[in-house]
Amino acid sequence: MASIELKQIHKWFDTLHVINGVDLSIQKGEFVVFVGPSGCGKSTLLRIIAGLEDATSGSILIDSKDVTGNLPSERSLAMVFQSYALYPHMNVKENIGFALKTAGVEKKIIDKKVAETANILELSTLLNRLPKQLSGGQRQRVAIGRAIIREPKGFLFDEPLSNLDAALRVNMRLEISQLHKKLGITTIYVTHDQTEAMTLADRIVVLNKGKVVQEGTPRALYNKPNSLFVAEFIGSPKMNVIPCNAQNGKVILNLEKKSKTKIKSPKQEISKIGIRAEAISITDINNPDLFGKLVLCEYLGSEQFAYVDCGNGILITVRVEPAIEIKIGSEIGLNLNPSSVHFFSESGLRIEP
Numbered sequence: 417m418a419s420i421e422l423k424q425i426h427k428w429f430d431t432l433h434v435i436n437g438v439d440l441s442i443q444k445g446e447f448v449v450f451v452g453p454s455g456c457g458k459s460t461l462l463r464i465i466a467g468l469e470d471a472t473s474g475s476i477l478i479d480s481k482d483v484t485g486n487l488p489s490e491r492s493l494a495m496v497f498q499s500y501a502l503y504p505h506m507n508v509k510e511n512i513g514f515a516l517k518t519a520g521v522e523k524k525i526i527d528k529k530v531a532e533t534a535n536i537l538e539l540s541t542l543l544n545r546l547p548k549q550l551s552g553g554q555r556q557r558v559a560i561g562r563a564i565i566r567e568p569k570g571f572l573f574d575e576p577l578s579n580l581d582a583a584l585r586v587n588m589r590l591e592i593s594q595l596h597k598k599l600g601i602t603t604i605y606v607t608h609d610q611t612e613a614m615t616l617a618d619r620i621v622v623l624n625k626g627k628v629v630q631e632g633t634p635r636a637l638y639n640k641p642n643s644l645f646v647a648e649f650i651g652s653p654k655m656n657v658i659p660c661n662a663q664n665g666k667v668i669l670n671l672e673k674k675s676k677t678k679i680k681s682p683k684q685e686i687s688k689i690g691i692r693a694e695a696i697s698i699t700d701i702n703n704p705d706l707f708g709k710l711v712l713c714e715y716l717g718s719e720q721f722a723y724v725d726c727g728n729g730i731l732i733t734v735r736v737e738p739a740i741e742i743k744i745g746s747e748i749g750l751n752l753n754p755s756s757v758h759f760f761s762e763s764g765l766r767i768e769p
């Protein structure tokens with residue numbers, strides 16, 4: 417396993433500035449997840465680290481050694497893509513052993529390593545099958561096997577599970593997590609999936625428009641997003657955001673009916689509050705923080721989400737105990753847990769209470 421360091425990476429595609437000054441330091445054995453909107457540069461950054469794409473400027477260090485100009489094969493990193501691209505005419509054993517064969521490794525050693533790799537990935541009984549005779553999850557495991565057998569210092573995954581169905585994704589997510597615990601290989605993992613990001617990452621790096629906008633543990637990003645962008649990007653359901661101002665030290669919500677809350681406002685000028693679905697409770701309409709009408713309910717068995725129309729186009733998501741029967745159409749009050757309110761400035765930056 418290796419440490420990976422990026423220093424002031426920039427990438428231009430003609431006139432398009434895709435990566436805009438990324439600095440990042442990844443520790444040996446760390447599992448780092450890149451998230452960000454489509455087109456923000458996640459894959460490009462990963463490809464630059466792998467050496468499949470040149471950075472326009474900046475440098476990449478692996479184990480403190482500058483590898484910026486090195487070929488992909490000289491970096492000891494293995495990349496696993498969304499499309500697993502197995503060789504269709506080779507069976508599982510041949511696919512996994514291919515890299516060693518082309519490197520001229522002795523057959524006996526290849527056989528031993530293939531057996532070990534297949535054992536780790538529970539592919540031992542499938543070694544003679546062709547890729548077309550495998551399920552999506554099994555194919556993805558073969559692709560990971562091809563990467564592991566090279567004993568890379570780091571893994572680079574680009575949305576490796578997005579072609580799989582929901583159940584397989586969950587299985588593979590757990591397998592990747594266990595594999596990381598077992599092998600301890602430094603990993604960078606790109607995903608669009610909130611659950612994958614939150615559950616796999618030691619550290620999440622949020623990218624937007626080619627820049628790192630925040631990095632931290634899943635907990636830190638969820639509980640202390642540094643901007644409205646991160647607040648709305650991390651977490652599912654999305655954080656509720658309500659325009660507001662302050663009056664006499666209290667937060668006033670700018671909804672259809674102005675709503676005077678019991679929430680203490682910070683000293684700095686605020687323009688929006690953010691509050692997560694689990695920090696809101698439905699109450700009767702005597703003296704709530706705000707009013708609304710229940711318009712929709714999503715019952716999921718272990719939890720349910722109520723959607724409350726508060727006018728001005730603001731639909732608030734509230735997490736409700738699943739045992740409670742929700743009456744659509746009723747007028748209700750909502751209380752916001754004051755210690756869970758996030759404050760943001762006009763420009764979308766976090767303001768501490």
Ligand SMILES: Nc1ncnc2c1ncn2[C@@H]1O[C@H](COP(=O)(O)OP(=O)(O)OP(=O)(O)O)[C@@H](O)[C@H]1O
Pocket residue numbers: 429432434452453454455456457458459460461
């Ligand atoms: N070879 C290329 N030539 C020109 N533009 C490119 C090239 N590769 C990527 N881009 C552009 O660079 C930007 C970043 O692309 P990238 O694939 O890194 O995004 P991403 O964050 O991985 O997005 P997604 O989540 O959709 O996979 C996009 O605007 C894309 O169109």
Ligand SMILES: [Mg+2]
Pocket residue numbers: 458459460
């Ligand atoms: Mg991508």
